[in-house]
Amino acid sequence: MGFLMDLIGTLLRVNNLTYRYSSQDRNLLEKVSFTIGLKEKIGIVGPNGSGKSTLIKILVGELTDFEGNIEKPKCDLKIGYLPQDVSRDSDRILLEEVKAALPEVYKVEKNLRVLEKRLENDVDTEVLRDYGELLSKYETIEGFQLEEKIKKALSKLGFTKDDMKRNYNKLSGGEKTRVELAKILLEEPDLLILDEPTNHLDINSLEWLEEYLRRYKGTILVTSHDRYFLNKVVTSILELRDGKSTIYSGNYSFYIYERNLKEKQAWEKYEEQNRKIKKMEREAKRRKIWAKRKEKEKIGAKDKGFITHRAAKLAKRAKAVETRIKQMIEEEKVNKPAVEKQIRVKLETARHSGKIVLDVCELSKSFGDRILFNSLNFTIIRGKTIGIIGPNGSGKTTLIRILLGEIPADSGFIRWRTNIKIGYHAQEQENLNMENTILTEVKRENSDETFVRIVLGCLKFSQKRVYEKIKNISIGERVKVSLAKVLASQPDVLILDEPTNHLDVHVREALENALADYSGTIIVASHDRYLIKKLADEILEINGKETKYFPGSYSELKSKVEL
Template sequence: MIAINNLTFEIGARALYDEANWHIKPGEKIGLIGANGTGKTTLLKLIVGDYKPTSGTISKSKELTIGYLNQDLLSYASDKSILHVAMEAFDRQNQLHTEIETLLKKLETDYSEDLLNKLSDKQQEFEALDGYNIEYKAHEILAGLGFSDVDQERKLSTFSGGWRMRVMLAKILLQAPDILLLDEPTNHLDLPSIQWLEDYLKNFEGAIVIVSHDRWFLDKVINRTVESRKGKLTVYAGNYTFYLEEKSLREEIQRGEFKNQQAKIKQEERLIERFRAKASKAKMAQSRIKMLDKMERVDDVDDDNPSVNFNFKFTKQSGRHVINIENLGKSYPNLEILDHANAVIEKGDKIALIGANGRGKSTLLRIIAGADKTFTGKSDTGYNVTQTFFAQHQLESLHLESEILQELQTFAPKHTDTELRSILGSFLFTGDDVFKKIKVLSGGEKSRVALAKALTADANFLILDEPTNHLDMQSVNILIQALQQYEGTFIAVSHDRYFLDNIANKIWYIEDHKIKEYPGTYAEYEEWQNKRKLQPKTAAPAPQPKKEEKKPVVQQPTEDKSKQLKKLNQDLGRMEQQISDLEKEVKQLETKLADDSIYSNANKLKETNSAYQQKQSALKQVQQQWETLAEQIMELEA
């Protein structure tokens, strides 16, 4: 299909590829991976012919059709509807449609047989190309990528860059080429759209090459992994997880070979030193020196996965309840986000907030952070809570003329330079890198600086909005390690499911304008959701009543279940009010205990402390009852 032979591509004096080889076969689904700067995007441009190799060849069959999604497509502009833009994929069908319309117009005045024959030929070809279904196909793919029927009639120019990229993706998928080259296809997609694209690509009959930092997405789609590293292309016969396991085995073998060779070299060097001292052995020494010079050296294994080697500390511990949300309401013109929503963030919670774009995830984070005050109800911050809020717009608050180390010194003066350099080293800024000015950094590098700043804050509560944007796999792994070590509380929004699965112990999602919670990891949540979707389809059909029976027996269990759910929800509501009242009383007692004057009165201190312990115990008991009740409701609703 595509054969890359002895490919060399140089940028200035640097060889990005050095006699690299790779053959792409029909139907293969390939993940092209590698650290930033190893030439993945460049290789795609070489394949499509945008760049020319310095030497070597890239051979393609003459009839091969290529669909290439790249970030340059963001510049595409049109005042036509996105449905029209997507349907531009059908070049021949559109041409035939125009020709048929012209012939039909002519037939109003000209009834010649020649004209009728032409029309018949065009219509037959149009039908053979499935022309009558192209609009339906475009509708279907745009809907899968998150566009409503109303959206599909809007002009492309009215959409943001991320949504325009989705239209370009739809157009490429509709072309159904022999091979798809997709450069970061999930960058601008929300979770439902990513999951739809996964299913589409798994069923795509042609070949696919994907460049992506989303390892969960790669694992779902690909059956081959190609690593771009040190100018070479190495093929692994499996998905990303297989690649990691296989690479680990190869590195273990290489590490053993390196150690054995180093031991042999040292032994030879010792012999040479001894032989040199004796004139009779000088010739033998020279022979061994030549042998060492000719030896093909085995490289040691590079550590591509640096570990986070510092502790995140904060001076104050928060109270048990970090955030308490009561009857929260938030809406925009023609869009309701939340309606009488309730939720609690407790000390030690690691929450992943997930869902489709437009459901209000970022809005909820801004409310929790106190950056948005235009809502009804309450969002109260708990006792001793100190927070830091990371969002993509905060990259703009970095001081462009500052050096990286200087930026952190100003923000976190309590940390020593050694501590700050250790933190920056964990985020891949080593040596003189820390003296680079912010203005020369890439988007991903700026994200890493902003994250390093967020994690140096003296905060026991982190609010993270899309922290993995612009980060490569190595940087995402570093952030995962950092958050796994963090002993405080956090809530994070991200579309990177591997990231979420490794950091979260609770999942929040917005459904029916309420904040819903799943107590578990992302993988467990996804499995639970899949069961919920399948249950109505796989459930056994309800028994049909006999003719002589007037009451349909199938209705009774449904009514009983409905009544049971209603009662349980009422009990849950009363319990939530009880928890709220107890939390307020506990908070009042905590405020009293925080007042230094109480410690001068032993009786009052004893009385207040005893009341505090009692209320804490009562609160814990009611919370446990609430959890049991919530699990019963979840099982009935499933």
């Protein structure tokens, strides 16, 4: 491992970094400055479009037309970089592709295979000697352990034994990202830079990665919308907001506490200044009124000179107070805190169903020899939130589609309460009319424009943005539109399949608030442990071997497993 000496202390320093894309009318990053210490683990957070990925691209050298400077140590700094989207091609099988990430070991292994073939035909003394030397070198660089390490890493990231022989080019985008993550981890660089590494991982893979990174001896810089992951891994937070950067010590929860405290103090300071200004304005007004009264009193008075002097003195004092107010505004002005207004809405169901919303009895489903779930039984009570968890491909979406009547079960039955209204959010936004504006599309579910605007506001859509067409907005924003439609329809039951995919942290928090205020029943399948932990009353775990229905929260389930 090429970790730098502890004596260096600072691994990288960013000074007054400013960047603007040519299509923008303002700087995306404005005089951003921070230091990355040796063995530090920093999480980068901020709203979508705040410049997180841009900052990373600058640090790894993909973007060079920036102002400011980046100081790096004079000695070689080995950087491992995982982008959000992997676009490379390779004709190798998966196992060989990962081996190639370690060129020295890969080269020695290939040369050993060549010599082995030569020795099959002729036991030449010189070839035998070369083979012995290479074999010794292969042992020294831990080549024999490498394949097992690779298989373990790939297995932990969700690949099966059969996957190891698949062609890299035949993998999906998410699978390629997981392969690239395995390669970077095995390279063990001085500085790991990971841009949304959790996007394509299920809970089991996430937990393995968290533990791996927690024990990692190098330095880590990571962007992620997974708050649970940030809590487990990082030791400090770099927040990007409105082009500016702020460093907070501690994990994500501590960052939230500090940020809220900072915002509260900023509001208190701003309101205190306003109180002082208003008090001084009242004082100035009072003195002006007194001055005018004195001016009136001198009419008919014997000693007009004294009264005139008194009135002038009061007017002068009033002017002095006004000058002090102006001075305070110019020199000590406290700007109004730029904090987003939090909008909450009470989401009521269209009607109240009976106590039991859904009965599932002896439900089974298989695809060929692969059993997803067998003899599954559970009952859902009105007002409860059920969290469905499990590895990728375990059958979570299949179960949801069976509950919705989209595909049949092999056996068993499901019984919904009569006259129940279901709102469904799918992973893919197939039901959106791309030519509609955001507002028009959501109003298809509820004609009450005031209510629809409140729902959109909850999901961080500004008043102006609701007039944009669906076809012109990002994937994350289309997810928000799909969720807004479901919430605005005011169903008795919400069925949500990975609702936080593509959403930034701030929108995830807003969605959680909206769901927490919802009075109906929720069935949610998600890898977002923060959401499951906050909302779920009961857990349905599908893991391919057995399906468990746990009558308690995610935290209670984890505590029981760890005992």
